[in-house]
Structures are given as structure tokens and as C-alpha cells.
Amino acid sequence: MAPKLSSFLKSKPFVRRVVWPLRRRWRALTPRAGILMYHRVATEAVDPWNLCVSPEHFEQQIELLARRRAAVDLGAFAGEDVIDRKGSKLAVTFDDAYRDNLEVALPILERHGVPATIFVISDALGRTREFWWDALCRAVLESGDLPTTLEITLGGHERSFVIDDDSAAVMAPGRWNADREEPRTGRERLYMDLWNAIVVLPPADQDAAVATILLWAGMPVAGPESRRPATREQIAALADHPLVRIGNHTRHHPSLPDHDAARQRDEIAGCQRALEDLAGGPIDRMSYPFGRNDAASRRIIAELGIPVACTSYPAAITRTTPRDQLTRLQVLDQDSESFARWLRDDHALLEGAA
Numbered sequence: 001m002a003p004k005l006s007s008f009l010k011s012k013p014f015v016r017r018v019v020w021p022l023r024r025r026w027r028a029l030t031p032r033a034g035i036l037m038y039h040r041v042a043t044e045a046v047d048p049w050n051l052c053v054s055p056e057h058f059e060q061q062i063e064l065l066a067r068r069r070a071a072v073d074l075g076a077f078a079g080e081d082v083i084d085r086k087g088s089k090l091a092v093t094f095d096d097a098y099r100d101n102l103e104v105a106l107p108i109l110e111r112h113g114v115p116a117t118i119f120v121i122s123d124a125l126g127r128t129r130e131f132w133w134d135a136l137c138r139a140v141l142e143s144g145d146l147p148t149t150l151e152i153t154l155g156g157h158e159r160s161f162v163i164d165d166d167s168a169a170v171m172a173p174g175r176w177n178a179d180r181e182e183p184r185t186g187r188e189r190l191y192m193d194l195w196n197a198i199v200v201l202p203p204a205d206q207d208a209a210v211a212t213i214l215l216w217a218g219m220p221v222a223g224p225e226s227r228r229p230a231t232r233e234q235i236a237a238l239a240d241h242p243l244v245r246i247g248n249h250t251r252h253h254p255s256l257p258d259h260d261a262a263r264q265r266d267e268i269a270g271c272q273r274a275l276e277d278l279a280g281g282p283i284d285r286m287s288y289p290f291g292r293n294d295a296a297s298r299r300i301i302a303e304l305g306i307p308v309a310c311t312s313y314p315a316a317i318t319r320t321t322p323r324d325q326l327t328r329l330q331v332l333d334q335d336s337e338s339f340a341r342w343l344r345d346d347h348a349l350l351e352g353a354a
């Protein structure tokens with residue numbers, strides 16, 4: 001069995017020419033559609049979560065959607081009309097409402113007439129500091145020499161972290177994808193350990209933690225303006241925009257299942273009220289922070305009457321995908337050709353696109 005399997009897998013041309021097309025055809029028999037997930041339209045040298053798509057590549061991707069008449073509003077995913085055998089319909093979404101969504105992405109969407117949803121963290125609007133994950137990235141992955149030991153209080157507990165190799169004194173060796181690769185150095189391990197420890201904390205503790213870590217790293221408290229979230233005025237100005245809808249992304253972006261139902265309700269319903277005030281109308285869509293949700297989160301969504309809610313689980317939408325757990329495909333920084341190939345080969349979407 002083992003030799004047979006390995007020799008089979010070794011015959012890559014066979015896999016490429018026969019297995020993949022068969023798999024694609026089989027999947028193409030399942031009617032489907034896609035929801036694309038973006039965060040930032042910007043260029044950064046260090047980007048461990050692949051949050052950035054360059055403005056050039058974003059325009060190529062949006063231009064392809066426009067040319068194929070593929071783009072639909074996310075609200076259409078409340079029904080089934082967008083789901084077809086060719087996977088020909090796609091919705092564009094942005095999480096976290098970084099200011100570049102308004103300043104860089106919006107003019108491109110307007111140029112091509114492509115609709116999009118921006119999921120807003122209501123208490124972060126106008127914030128002059130970075131989000132905690134960007135501050136952590138700056139402190140640990142974008143800093144010069146670091147001390148080898150970090151003593152810090154996280155969630156009321158004294159914790160000690162050690163960089164256990166020579167990477168405290170050298171920058172990270174090139175790009176690293178935290179969601180696809182294991183940490184390669186002590187510095188990257190520290191980043192990941194801190195990320196996992198901070199993500200479950202209440203929001204005030206998260207901000208306090210990264211302030212301590214920035215100080216430890218000898219980095220300035222203020223991050224680059226380009227990484228800030230949008231302002232209230234920028235979001236309010238979208239109220240009557242023909243292409244852009246805003247959606248609920250909670251008040252502070254907590255990992256919802258790590259908090260009790262009362263705090264989850266405050267986060268989700270509080271954001272809903274704030275955004276409805278800003279938009280002057282109902283908000284009919286939600287994206288769970290980090291894609292994480294549980295039965296309590298979904299019950300709150302249902303009570304608020306929000307018809308569609310998105311996770312970050314990477315899969316196309318089929319007729320059986322729950323509307324309160326819509327899967328999404330994170331778009332990488334790639335040109336239109338590889339974007340089209342990825343949609344077609346990996347997800348059987350936009351068949352025939354090139």
C-alpha cells in the first residue's frame with residue numbers, strides 16, 4: 001500500500017493531467033459561489049497574515065470580476081440565486097475597515113462598478129493607534145535587536161517568554177506566513193506565542209499588553225498612520241454609497257467563543273446599534289472576528305435578525321452552507337492571472353476565466 005501510494009503521488013504529471021481535472025469536474029457538478037475576503041489594499045514588507053494586496057494587484061482582480069460580470073453584493077447570499085454550476089458569482093468583502101479601504105480600494109471599486117462590503121469594528125473608528133496584531137508585528141517582527149527575555153502580565157498572570165536562538169539580534173529571514181508555516185526562528189515563535197496569548201484577552205488587556213511589548217522592544221508607541229482604521233466620518237459618508245455596504249464586525253474584535261454570552265451580546269449588539277446610527281438604517285450582515293463563532297454568537301445574530309454572517313473558513317459556498325456561517329476565500333497579493341487560476345483550480349469558481 002505504502003509503495004503504491006508513494007509512487008502514485010510521485011507521478012505528478014498524472015496527478016496534474018488526470019486527477020486534478022477530474023476533481024475539478026466533480027466539484028463543478030456542485031452548484032457554488034464565492035465570497036472573497038480582503039483586509040488591506042497596501043504594500044508592507046512584513047505581513048505574517050497576508051493581510052495586504054497591493055493596489056496594482058487589487059485593481060487587476062477587481063477588473064477581472066467586472067469583465068466577467070461576476071461581482072454581486074454579499075446580501076444576495078441570503079438567498080440561492082447566486083449559486084450556480086459555473087461558480088460565476090462572487091462577493092467582495094473587507095474586514096476591519098482599515099483606512100486604505102476608503103482611500104485606496106474604494107476609488108478602484110468605483111472605477112469598475114464592483115460592489116463591496118466593509119466590516120467595521122465600531123469602537124475602533126477614529127482610533128489613532130494600530131490594532132493590537134499590527135502593533136505586535138511591529139514590536140516583534142519589524143524591530144531591530146530585542147532583549148532575549150520578556151516578563152509580562154497577561155490576563156492577570158505573570159508570564160515569561162524567551163527568544164531561544166540568535167534571532168533576537170537579527171531580523172527575520174525574509175517573509176514568513178504565520179497561517180501557512182511553522183515559526184522558523186525564536187523571534188517568530190515569540191510572535192506566535194504572544195499572538196495566541198493576547199487573542200483571548202479582553203480588549204483593554206490586549207491594548208495594555210502590546211503597549212508593554214512595544215516599550216520592551218524599544219519601539220515608538222504610535223504606529224504608521226497608514227495602518228489605522230477609518231474614521232467615523234469616512235464610514236458615515238458611505239451611508240448612501242451605491243456600491244458599498246457596511247457590516248457588523250463587533251465593537252472591539254474579540255475572539256467571541258472565548259467570552260461569555262453577555263459579553264458577546266454587548267460586542268455584537270453594541271456594534272449593531274452604533275453602525276445603524278452611523279448608516280441611518282439597518283445593518284444586515286456580520287463577520288465574526290478571526291472567523292470564530294459558537295452557538296451563543298449565532299443565537300445573538302439570529303435574535304438581531306442579521307440574515308448573513310461570515311467566517312474565515314476557506315471554502316466556496318454551496319446550497320448547504322449555513323447562512324450564519326458563510327465561508328470565505330482570503331485573496332492573496334497576486335496578479336489577475338494567478339487570481340483567476342486560484343479561483344478556478346482550487347475552488348471551481350469563475351470557470352473558464354483567464
Ligand SMILES: [Zn+2]
Binds near residue numbers: 095096253288290
Ligand atoms: Zn477582523
